[in-house]
Amino acid sequence: MYRATIIDFEQGCKCLEAGVSELKRILEEETSETRIDPKQYLELYTTIYNMCIQKHPHDHSQRLYNKYHDIVEHYAKKTVLPCVQQKHDEYLLRELSRRWDHYKVFVKWLSHFFNYLERFFIPQRNYPSLLEVAMKSFRNRVYLEVQVNAKDVVIALIDKEREGAQIDMELLKNVLDIFVQSGMGTIERYKEDFEMFLLEETESYYARKASRWIQECSCPEYMIKSEESLKKEKERVTHYLHSSTESKLVEIVQDILLVSVAKHLLEKEHSGCSALLRDDKTDDLSRMYRLYHPIPKGLEPVADAFRIYVAREGNALIKQAQDAAANGSLVEAQVLVGKIIDLHEKYMVYVMDCFKNHTLFHKALKEAFEVFCNKKVAGSSSAELVANFCDSLFKKSGNDKLSDEAMEATIDNVVKLLDYISDKDIFSEFYRKKLARRLLFDHHKVNKEHETSMITKLKRQQGGQYTSKMEGMVTDMQLAKEFQKGFKGSLTAKPGGIDLAVTVLNTGFWPSYKTSTDLNLPREMVECVEAFKSYYGTKTNQRKLRWLYSHGTCHVIGSFDPKPIELVLSTYQAVVLCLFNNTERLTYQEIIEQLNLSHEDLVRVLLSLSCAKYRILNKEPASKSISTTDVFEFNSKFTSTMRRIKVSIPPPPIDERKKVVEDVDQDRRYAIDACIVRIMKSRKVLPHQQLVSQCVEQLSRMFKPDIKMIKKRIEDLITRDYLKRDAKNHHIFNYVA
Amino acid sequence: MHKLSRSNRDKLQQFVAITGASDKNALQALKASDWQLEAAFDVFYSQPQPRSNGDMRRLEELYNRYKDPYSDMILAEGISVLCSDLQVEPQDIVTLVLSWHMNAATACEFSKEEFFGGLQALGVDSIGKLQEKLSFMRSELKDEQKFHEIYNFAFGWAKEKGQKSLALDTAIGMWQLLFAEREWPLVNHWCDFLQDHHNKAISKDTWAQLLEFARTVDPALSNYDAEGAWPYLIDEFVEYLYDKSVVEK
Numbered sequence: 014m015y016r017a018t019i020i021d022f023e024q025g026c027k028c029l030e031a032g033v034s035e036l037k038r039i040l041e042e043e044t045s046e047t048r049i050d051p052k053q054y055l056e057l058y059t060t061i062y063n064m065c066i067q068k069h070p071h072d073h074s075q076r077l078y079n080k081y082h083d084i085v086e087h088y089a090k091k092t093v094l095p096c097v098q099q100k101h102d103e104y105l106l107r108e109l110s111r112r113w114d115h116y117k118v119f120v121k122w123l124s125h126f127f128n129y130l131e132r133f134f135i136p137q138r139n140y141p142s143l144l145e146v147a148m149k150s151f152r153n154r155v156y157l158e159v160q161v162n163a164k165d166v167v168i169a170l171i172d173k174e175r176e177g178a179q180i181d182m183e184l185l186k187n188v189l190d191i192f193v194q195s196g197m198g199t200i201e202r203y204k205e206d207f208e209m210f211l212l213e214e215t216e217s218y219y220a221r222k223a224s225r226w227i228q229e230c231s232c233p234e235y236m237i238k239s240e241e242s243l244k245k246e247k248e249r250v251t252h253y254l255h256s257s258t259e260s261k262l263v264e265i266v267q268d269i270l271l272v273s274v275a276k277h278l279l280e281k282e283h284s285g286c287s288a289l290l291r292d293d294k295t296d297d298l299s300r301m302y303r304l305y306h307p308i309p310k311g312l313e314p315v316a317d318a319f320r321i322y323v324a325r326e327g328n329a330l331i332k333q334a335q336d337a338a339a340n341g342s343l344v345e346a347q348v349l350v351g352k353i354i355d356l357h358e359k360y361m362v363y364v365m366d367c368f369k370n371h372t373l374f375h376k377a378l379k380e381a382f383e384v385f386c387n388k389k390v391a392g393s394s395s396a397e398l399v400a401n402f403c404d405s406l407f408k409k410s411g412n413d414k415l416s417d418e419a420m421e422a423t424i425d426n427v428v429k430l431l432d433y434i435s436d437k438d439i440f441s442e443f444y445r446k447k448l449a450r451r452l453l454f455d456h457h458k459v460n461k462e463h464e465t466s467m468i469t470k471l472k473r474q475q476g477g478q479y480t481s482k483m484e485g486m487v488t489d490m491q492l493a494k495e496f497q498k499g500f501k502g503s504l505t506a507k508p509g510g511i512d513l514a515v516t517v518l519n520t521g522f523w524p525s526y527k528t529s530t531d532l533n534l535p536r537e538m539v540e541c542v543e544a545f546k547s548y549y550g551t552k553t554n555q556r557k558l559r560w561l562y563s564h565g566t567c568h569v570i571g572s573f574d575p576k577p578i579e580l581v582l583s584t585y586q587a588v589v590l591c592l593f594n595n596t597e598r599l600t601y602q603e604i605i606e607q608l609n610l611s612h613e614d615l616v617r618v619l620l621s622l623s624c625a626k627y628r629i630l631n632k633e634p635a636s637k638s639i640s641t642t643d644v645f646e647f648n649s650k651f652t653s654t655m656r657r658i659k660v661s662i663p664p665p666p667i668d669e670r671k672k673v674v675e676d677v678d679q680d681r682r683y684a685i686d687a688c689i690v691r692i693m694k695s696r697k698v699l700p701h702q703q704l705v706s707q708c709v710e711q712l713s714r715m716f717k718p719d720i721k722m723i724k725k726r727i728e729d730l731i732t733r734d735y736l737k738r739d740a741k742n743h744h745i746f747n748y749v750a
Numbered sequence: 751m752h753k754l755s756r757s758n759r760d761k762l763q764q765f766v767a768i769t770g771a772s773d774k775n776a777l778q779a780l781k782a783s784d785w786q787l788e789a790a791f792d793v794f795y796s797q798p799q800p801r802s803n804g805d806m807r808r809l810e811e812l813y814n815r816y817k818d819p820y821s822d823m824i825l826a827e828g829i830s831v832l833c834s835d836l837q838v839e840p841q842d843i844v845t846l847v848l849s850w851h852m853n854a855a856t857a858c859e860f861s862k863e864e865f866f867g868g869l870q871a872l873g874v875d876s877i878g879k880l881q882e883k884l885s886f887m888r889s890e891l892k893d894e895q896k897f898h899e900i901y902n903f904a905f906g907w908a909k910e911k912g913q914k915s916l917a918l919d920t921a922i923g924m925w926q927l928l929f930a931e932r933e934w935p936l937v938n939h940w941c942d943f944l945q946d947h948h949n950k951a952i953s954k955d956t957w958a959q960l961l962e963f964a965r966t967v968d969p970a971l972s973n974y975d976a977e978g979a980w981p982y983l984i985d986e987f988v989e990y991l992y993d994k995s996v997v998e999k
Binding site for chain 1: 914915953954955956958959962977978979981982985
C-alpha cells in the first residue's frame, strides 16, 4: 500500500513496540507454533520499510538500526537473564536452553520485520548484521553471566553419565551450542569457557580410574575397560560435544589410560604381554595392538615386550640343547633346528594376525632371532647345525616321509632362518661338504628337485655368488651321467671284465679331497682306469684327472662255500679283498706293502672286514683291534641270509669342523683384503675409522668381520704396498695406485 | 781482518772445531747468521762443499785403508778398523748416525759412494776431523726431527738385505740402543712383551708407528685411542700393559 504521508519516528516505534510485545507474549505461551498474525506482520514490515525509504530528513534507517539493537538488548537483559539466573543445576540448563530457543525465534521474527535494513542499509554502512547484533547482545547480557555455572553443571552431568547414569543428551547439545555460537564465528568461547575445563576434569577422572583399575584388574581386563572408555568418549562427542573436541579427548584418555601405565600394564606378572603370548591369547594381543597403534610411539613398548619374550623362548631352546649336550646327549642339538623353525612359524603368525604385519613387529621378531640364532651348542655354531638339519632333511626325502609341499615349506623356513645367522659363509661351507657326500655316496637317494629348490631359494636370498659352487656340483653330476653314457657306448668290451662308472668332478666346485694315486690297483681295475683315461682324453682338451679311489664304491661277488654273496664295498675294501684271490693268507705287512695304502686307511678297512658285523676275513689273533703283526685269512665259511650285503666302513676321523673353520677363515681374509682395496681404490683417502666401518658394512651380508682381523689385513696391505699412511696424520690411509 | 770480540772469537773457534771448516768459511757462516752458532751450522751445511783435489785424494787414501781386499766395498772387518781408529765401540750408536749421513743401504757395509758421500756431507777428509765430528753427531740424536729421520732410517739399515721385515732380535737391540738416547719409559716392557708374545719379525709400519706411539701417547696411556689406527701389535701391547697391571685402566 502506498502511503503519501511521512511516518514519524516515534509513531513508527509505537507500532513496533506493539508488535514486539505481541511476539513476546506468544513466546511465553509456548504454543506449538509461534505465529504472528500475517496482517500485523505485514504492517510492521511495511512501517519499517517506509521509514527507511523516506526522504531525508525522514530517513530513519540509523535510528531503526539502533532501535533494533535496543529491543534485543532489552529482551536479553530483562527477560532472558532473570529467568535463567533464578535456577540451579539441571534446571538452570533447562531454563537456559528454553530461553535460548525463544531468543532464536524472537530474533528470527524481528529480523523479518527489520529485513529491509539488511538489504541496503547494513551492507552500505558495513555494519554488523541483525543476527550478529542479536547474538552479541545475548552473549554479553546472558551468556557471560551464566556460563560458569552452566559449564559446571554440564561437566557434572557428563561425569554422572560416565558413571553409568542416563542424561538428557539433547539438552546438553543445545546448551553447548550456545557456547559455540557465543564465539561469534570463532570456537574460542567453547574452547576456553567449556572445553578446557572438560579436558581437565576428564584427565583427573581417568587418572582416578586408571590407578584403581591397574591395581585391581588383569591386563586383558584393563584393556577391555580402556577400549570401552575410548568408545564411550567418542560416542559422547557425536551425541553432544563439538567435533573438534574428539581428538583432544581421545588423546587424554589414551595418555592417561595407556601411555602412562604402559610399562606397568605390559609387565603385569600373570597377565601381561609375556603371559598373553605364553597362553596364546590372540584376542587380547590384537586388542593390545588396536589400542596402542594410534598412539605415536605407542607400539614400541609392545614390540619390545614381544621381542624379549621371543628371545627368551629361543634362548631356552638353546640352553636345553646345550645342557643336554653337556650331559652327553647330542640328540637335542639335532632336533634344535626343527624346533627353532617351529618357533619362528608360531610367532610369525602372531606378527601377521595380532600385529597386523606391522614393520615394528617384523623387526622385533628378526632381532629376537638374531640374538639366539648365533649361539653355539656343543661346539657347533648354528650355521653348522642348520647345515646338518638340511642334510638329514634331504636324506629323509628318499623315504617320502614328507610331502612335496611340506618339503618346500621346510626349505622356505630354512632359508628364512639363514637370514638371522651372521656367519652365512660357514653355513655355505658345511652345506657344500654335506651336499658333496650326498651326491657322491647316496646319489640313488637324492631327490634332484628338492636339492635344486633349496639352491634356487638360497640364490634368490643371498645372490648368485653364494650358490655358484653348489650349482656347479649338481650340474657336474648331471654331466657325469651323460658322459658315462658316452663312455659306455664307446666300449666294445668291458675293461678288465668290470662294469665301470666314473663321475668326473670339477675341482673348483667340490670340496678338496686327498688323492690316492699311489694305490696299487689290481690288474683288472688298472685296465678300467686306462680305458676311461683314453676316452676322456679324446673328449676333452688338456685336462688332468686325479683319481679319488677313497670315494669309490665296488660291487664284488664273494664266492663263499655256502653260497655266493654280492658285497657292496668301498674301493679300498675291494682292493684288499682282491689280494685274497691269489692267496688264502696274508700278513698285515704283506698287505700294506702290496697295496701301498696308508697305515690309518688300512687299519680301518681291515677292521670293517674282520672285526665288525660281517667277518669276511678271519684274523689271527681274533682280537677286536688291528695290529701290524696280525694275519688274515679268507673266511670261506662266511654266509648270510641276504644275497647282497653292504659292508660299511667308518669314515676317517678328520675333524671336519676344524677344516671348515680354517677354510672359511682363509676365504674371509681374502674377502676382507678385496673389500679394503675396493673401498680405498674408489675413495683414495680415508680415515681409519671410516675404512673399518665401511668394510664391516659391505661384508655383513656374508659374515660379521672381526675388527682385529681387519686391522691385521690393513697392515698386511701396507706391507704389500697397496696402502700407505698419510704423512701428516697417521690415522688416515692413502691408496697407492 | 777486523777485530772480533772475545765471545765472537770463541764462537769462531768452536765453529771451526766442530765443522772443520776453514776460518774464512766459518767467519762467513757466522756473520750470515748474526753470530748465532746453531743458525751458522745450518748455513754452513746447506752450502755445497767445494771439492778440492786434495780432499778427493785424502778420501781415496782413507777408503783404501778400510776397503775389503776382494770387493770394492768396506765390509765388517774394515768397519771394525774404522771404529778402533775413531776410538769408538762398533755397537756405539754414533756408527748409526754415521751410516745415516752416508745413507748406507745396509749395516756392516759401506759402498764407495756411501763412504765418500757421508764424509763429504760431514765436511771431513781425515780420521782426525771425523773424530772431532763425533760429539756433533751424538748431539744430532737430541734433535727431534733428526732423531725421527735416523730412527726410520735404522729400519731399512738394520734389516737383512732382501727381507721386508726386521728380525725381532735385531729390532729389540736397535730399540734398546735408540731409546737410550731418547727416553721412553715403556721401552723395556715393549721388548719383554715382544719376546713373550710375538716371536715374529717387525714390519716397517709397526716400526714407524712405534715412534709415533712413544712420542704422542703418555706412559699412563691416558690419551691412547683404542679406536685409532694403531697397528695391531701396539693394541696388543696396550692390552698386555693392562693385564700386567703396569698401567691402570
